[in-house]
Amino acid sequence: MKITKAEFIKSATQPEHFPPADKPEVAFAGRSNVGKSSLINTLLNRKKLVKVSGRPGHTQLVNFFNINDQLYFVDLPGYGFAKVPKEVKDAWGPMIEGYLANRPNLTAMVCIMDVRRGVQEDDFELIHAAPHFGVQPILVFTKADKLNKQKKKQRRIDIANEFGVHKDDIILFSSLNRTGVDRVWRRIEELTGLGNG
Structure with missing residues (x-):
């Protein structure tokens, strides 16, 4: 997809503050820190649209971005290890669940993991929960x-076996050399029905 517009819209914690569900999401x-x-930023060809932090737990709200007036990207708070107060961390679970349960336009969720660390228990939980919310x-x-x-080749096979999926369903990504950018966009376009526009 050619990116002509990518802008931050708003941050929210409650469904009543989310933008209208008028575009695929x-x-x-x-x-945290994955x-x-x-x-x-790499998918959108922007350097600083989404703040990059070396500090785990930097994203503490649900952040909405408008892409080409056709699509919303939503940055969810990182889970797992994060240097934030316990009460903040405890609020993330209900906030993410509230988001997933209240967005009828949400069609896909990019589940991001570090290829070197593999799949952690909370990754599995999130991935297995997604279909219950109608999310791919x-x-x-x-x-x-x-x-x-x-x-890389071996990790892809191992991870695919762990999930019980085809190795082609596992996308390896690098923001450094842009590996996987086209594959991620292809999946997003397939699942949102945006085609190659």
Whole structure:
């Protein structure tokens, strides 16, 4: 997809504050510090649209972005290890669940994991919960540039076996050399019905 417009709309915690559900929507979810912000920025050819932080737990709200006036991208708070107060962390679960349960236009969720660390228990929980909300997960593994060609090939096979899916369903991604950008966009376009526009 050619990006002509990518703008931040708003942050919210409650469904009543979300933007109107008038465009297809894709959510981005993953553990803290997995490279979620870098992935979104890379997909949109923007350097600083989504703030990249070295500090886990930087995203603490549900953040909405308007893409080409055709699509919403939604940056969800990272889960797992995060340097935030416990009460903030405890609020994330209900906030994410509230979001997933209240967005009829949400068609896909990019589930982001670090290829070197593989799939953690909370990743599995999120991925298996997605279909209950009518959402199709897109499995993306970041930091692919950290592995050599042989290791990448093997990791993809191992992860696919772990999930019980075809290895082609596993997308390896690197924001450094843009590996996987086209594949992620292809899946997003398929699932949102946007085609190649």
